[in-house]
Amino acid sequence: MTIHLVGDLLVLAVTLRVFGQDVLMMLRRLAAAGVRTGISEIHRRPRTGKGDR
Structure with a gap:
């Protein structure tokens, strides 16, 4: 293990x-x-396209 590798690990x-x-x-x-x-x-209602909620 070189000193450069030790420095990089530190x-x-x-x-x-x-x-x-x-x-x-x-x-x-x-x-x-x-x-x-x-x-x-999950809680979003599907759109029917008729304008009702």
Whole structure:
């Protein structure tokens, strides 16, 4: 293992430590938005074309 590889692994570890929580929060918000979209699609009424609701 060269010193460059060790340096790259350390930079990767620090980056994951610093930004890891932010990435997890962003993934959770994306998942919640997907769930909300799916629920709204389930509850949406089909259009009959006659103008009634």
